[in-house]
Amino acid sequence: MKKKILFIINPISGIGRQKSMEGIIHQEMNMDEWLVEIAYTEYKNHAFEISSEAADSYDVVVAVGGDGTVNEVGRGLINSESALGIIPTGSGNGLARHLEVPFKINRALKALNQCNFRKIDAIKVNDHFSLNVAGIGFDAFISHKFAKKKNRGPLAYMQLISKEFANYKSAKYKVTIDGQTQLWDAFLISFANSTQYGNNFHIAPQARIDDGLIDVCLIRDFPKVTAPALLISMLDRSIDKNRYDIIVKAVKINIEHDSNLLGHVDGEPVILGNKAEVKILPLALKVAIPPKHLKQTQNILSPLLEMLPAIK
Numbered sequence: 001m002k003k004k005i006l007f008i009i010n011p012i013s014g015i016g017r018q019k020s021m022e023g024i025i026h027q028e029m030n031m032d033e034w035l036v037e038i039a040y041t042e043y044k045n046h047a048f049e050i051s052s053e054a055a056d057s058y059d060v061v062v063a064v065g066g067d068g069t070v071n072e073v074g075r076g077l078i079n080s081e082s083a084l085g086i087i088p089t090g091s092g093n094g095l096a097r098h099l100e101v102p103f104k105i106n107r108a109l110k111a112l113n114q115c116n117f118r119k120i121d122a123i124k125v126n127d128h129f130s131l132n133v134a135g136i137g138f139d140a141f142i143s144h145k146f147a148k149k150k151n152r153g154p155l156a157y158m159q160l161i162s163k164e165f166a167n168y169k170s171a172k173y174k175v176t177i178d179g180q181t182q183l184w185d186a187f188l189i190s191f192a193n194s195t196q197y198g199n200n201f202h203i204a205p206q207a208r209i210d211d212g213l214i215d216v217c218l219i220r221d222f223p224k225v226t227a228p229a230l231l232i233s234m235l236d237r238s239i240d241k242n243r244y245d246i247i248v249k250a251v252k253i254n255i256e257h258d259s260n261l262l263g264h265v266d267g268e269p270v271i272l273g274n275k276a277e278v279k280i281l282p283l284a285l286k287v288a289i290p291p292k293h294l295k296q297t298q299n300i301l302s303p304l305l306e307m308l309p310a311i312k
């Protein structure tokens with residue numbers, strides 16, 4: 001019997017590589033083995049509605065988009081027998097990079113044809129789910145601003161960060177990590193399931209996506225002149241050695257703040273109220289991963305190389 005696969009395409013994600021997607025899907029998928037269906041999102045959260053409906057009826061439900069689309073599709077599949085697949089066409093593609101999904105579309109489809117399955121953890125932040133990295137502080141502040149921008153893509157994102165960074169002020173948070181409470185003046189606090197935000201910026205180099213633990217990364221207030229070193233330490237996976245960074249593994253974190261906490265889950269802005277409860281959902285999601293010979297290992301230059309015009 002043929003396996004069933006549903007592609008959910010977000011037409012607005014990233015830099016528009018998905019225009020010719022439908023033709024490439026039909027060309028690359030092995031139709032002798034797979035029954036292929038395709039759906040397009042029409043509005044925010046539509047991918048979640050489609051995937052929740054599809055859960056347990058398809059072997060694989062594929063997010064064609066960036067981390068926001070991956071979050072929506074994956075969320076709908078939590079605790080189901082359907083696996084999340086990814087064709088990365090977003091700006092950051094953090095989870096796809098962590099799972100070593102190929103970035104050339106035809107190669108990503110070849111990988112789906114021959115995929116293996118594994119289970120990964122998910123993170124719950126109040127009522128929201130994160131599959132990759134969630135957080136509060138500067139990264140969340142940027143996600144709220146970015147959501148209002150018309151221009152998307154990594155360049156627009158970097159421009160926004162450089163514009164907002166100079167004036168951003170760290171804030172005080174009451175942080176309880178597995179029962180231990182402390183007050184912190186933090187630039188950001190990230191809750192990492194995978195190692196990276198996207199574009200190979202590794203916020204939690206030692207994170208494992210299936211260990212039943214959240215890597216809590218707390219970047220304390222730091223002199224702004226040391227920002228380049230901090231950025232470089234994310235790219236070369238050494239941020240855990242930076243003096244302003246503290247990383248601990250935990251299963252439950254509570255944050256209290258004196259005003260509304262701006263948060264993000266997988267880069268998508270969320271408002272959390274004065275308190276946030278963050279907990280791990282061990283092995284809650286089945287994912288499709290590439291076979292060994294099609295895995296795409298990442299290096300610092302990968303995000304730049306992917307921008308070269310290449311579908312093949």
Ligand SMILES: Nc1ncnc2c1ncn2[C@@H]1O[C@H](COP(=O)(O)OP(=O)(O)OP(=O)(O)O)[C@@H](O)[C@H]1O
Nearest residue numbers: 013014041042044065066067068069090091092093
């Ligand atoms: N048809 C649509 N019209 C408008 N917004 C949509 C549509 N489909 C999905 N969205 C929303 O688009 C947003 C961006 O999607 P996504 O995160 O996949 O792309 P990206 O931001 O370019 O990539 P990344 O998260 O990797 O940087 C998500 O919030 C999603 O809910």
